[in-house]
Amino acid sequence: MMSQEIPYKIYLSEEEMPKQWYNVRADMKNKPAPLLNPATHEPMTLAELEHVFCTELAKQELDDTTPYFDIPDEILGFYRMYRPSPLVRAYCLEKKLDTPAKIYYKFEGNNTSGSHKLNSAIAQAYYAKQQGLKGVTTETGAGQWGTALSMACSYFDLDCKVYMVKCSYEQKPFRREVMRTYGASVTPSPSMDTEVGRKILAEHPGTTGSLGCAISEAVEAATSTEGYRYVLGSVLSQVLLHQTVIGLETKAALDKYDITPDIIIGCAGGGSNLGGLVSPFIGEMLRGEKKYQVIAVEPASCPSLTRGKYAYDFCDTGKVCPLAKMYTLGSGFIPSPNHAGGLRYHGMSSVLSQLYDDGLMEARSVEQTAVFKAAEQFARVEGILPAPESSHAIKVAIDEAMKCKETGEEKTIVFGLTGTGYFDMYAYESFHDGTMKDYIPTDEDLQPGFDSLPKM
Numbered sequence: 001m002m003s004q005e006i007p008y009k010i011y012l013s014e015e016e017m018p019k020q021w022y023n024v025r026a027d028m029k030n031k032p033a034p035l036l037n038p039a040t041h042e043p044m045t046l047a048e049l050e051h052v053f054c055t056e057l058a059k060q061e062l063d064d065t066t067p068y069f070d071i072p073d074e075i076l077g078f079y080r081m082y083r084p085s086p087l088v089r090a091y092c093l094e095k096k097l098d099t100p101a102k103i104y105y106k107f108e109g110n111n112t113s114g115s116h117k118l119n120s121a122i123a124q125a126y127y128a129k130q131q132g133l134k135g136v137t138t139e140t141g142a143g144q145w146g147t148a149l150s151m152a153c154s155y156f157d158l159d160c161k162v163y164m165v166k167c168s169y170e171q172k173p174f175r176r177e178v179m180r181t182y183g184a185s186v187t188p189s190p191s192m193d194t195e196v197g198r199k200i201l202a203e204h205p206g207t208t209g210s211l212g213c214a215i216s217e218a219v220e221a222a223t224s225t226e227g228y229r230y231v232l233g234s235v236l237s238q239v240l241l242h243q244t245v246i247g248l249e250t251k252a253a254l255d256k257y258d259i260t261p262d263i264i265i266g267c268a269g270g271g272s273n274l275g276g277l278v279s280p281f282i283g284e285m286l287r288g289e290k291k292y293q294v295i296a297v298e299p300a301s302c303p304s305l306t307r308g309k310y311a312y313d314f315c316d317t318g319k320v321c322p323l324a325k326m327y328t329l330g331s332g333f334i335p336s337p338n339h340a341g342g343l344r345y346h347g348m349s350s351v352l353s354q355l356y357d358d359g360l361m362e363a364r365s366v367e368q369t370a371v372f373k374a375a376e377q378f379a380r381v382e383g384i385l386p387a388p389e390s391s392h393a394i395k396v397a398i399d400e401a402m403k404c405k406e407t408g409e410e411k412t413i414v415f416g417l418t419g420t421g422y423f424d425m426y427a428y429e430s431f432h433d434g435t436m437k438d439y440i441p442t443d444e445d446l447q448p449g450f451d452s453l454p455k456m
């Protein structure tokens, strides 16, 4: 098909939306390592996981063999409020870059939470409701996950308790108010509400908190309150499973026009959007059907894939969660406070970690001023004001398109545009004012994090 016949936006119809999620673990010969009980170092059983997570979600977490899961009708109904999401041909960006590359992006920012996180939030809230629970607890850093979960909980009339990293709570009052609009209660973390919060505050008075600490508080709140469970917005295999709706739609849209991508790019925090985008494509690679270049992009300030160790680690500061084998900087790693936006978690999804270790995916780290430069370049021609997280993928997509300009290759590049950046204007401001700094940790800076890895 001639390229000019490809529309600016490929929309699937609602009927063409995927009706199942795809579990890439079923096609992996080397399965991701199991979650371990932090006390016994034995694989977590369903009975143990059920104590913390909703039962159906715990089953999804442990399932390495079922290739497809039906998406329940209630979730499909909710998806139809904002899906299918468009696959956009970045004609304007291509023209501006004067590249022979063909660039596409899957835009997940068209909902109030402003990101892809709603895809999993609604699934997790649904299973909590099915189980007859009263509510769920969670943590949020930049605030997108907390917003998505509060929307999902209000839809199913569930109580939602969010522990928000204290520095974000103070810096992003509007995020907080969006969550409260949807009925969530928002507590700055560390708080005096939980034992682990009180302990952390006693040891580090004046701390502005971290994701790992907020996770510990949310888990404690869930496990000590009748009728509550804990839910997590990334990293876990169940979250990656729900996010495959992104990749399945992308693939269906590309197939409609006989387009085969050469390069697929996504930003990587805990790995859920990237895993969701690339799973169907990596599945083809695992089955020996196709070959793609898959690139994970992470901040140079929090380089878990490019400089981390592949080891069992704690998922949270309070060490109450199961141990996960992943590329990690160590749960003791303190991310730089001047790094904007998310992507600051110390570890990476164990599914993506294994795929990366097996050479099915590569990883690049990028510095934040270069990321904001790419964000601005993109916004000026494509119109969308991207989230800082998403802009990591934009940066590498532009880099690859510029390589094509040099070599004359007409590669097809697909990247995930995970969300919008309207709540990140302080970061944009510091970029425009020239006060934004790049921070690359030295090996000495990373050492304390590695020293915090559990001795197995």
Ligand SMILES: *Cc1c(COP(=O)(O)O)cnc(C)c1O
Pocket (backbone or CB within 6 Å): 114, 115, 116, 117, 144, 145, 233, 234, 235, 267, 268, 269, 270, 271, 272, 273, 274, 342, 343, 387, 389, 390, 418, 419, 420
């Ligand atoms: C949370 C978030 C990310 C990173 O999380 P992953 O689990 O790695 O996908 C990326 N982009 C946006 C907009 C987010 O909100």
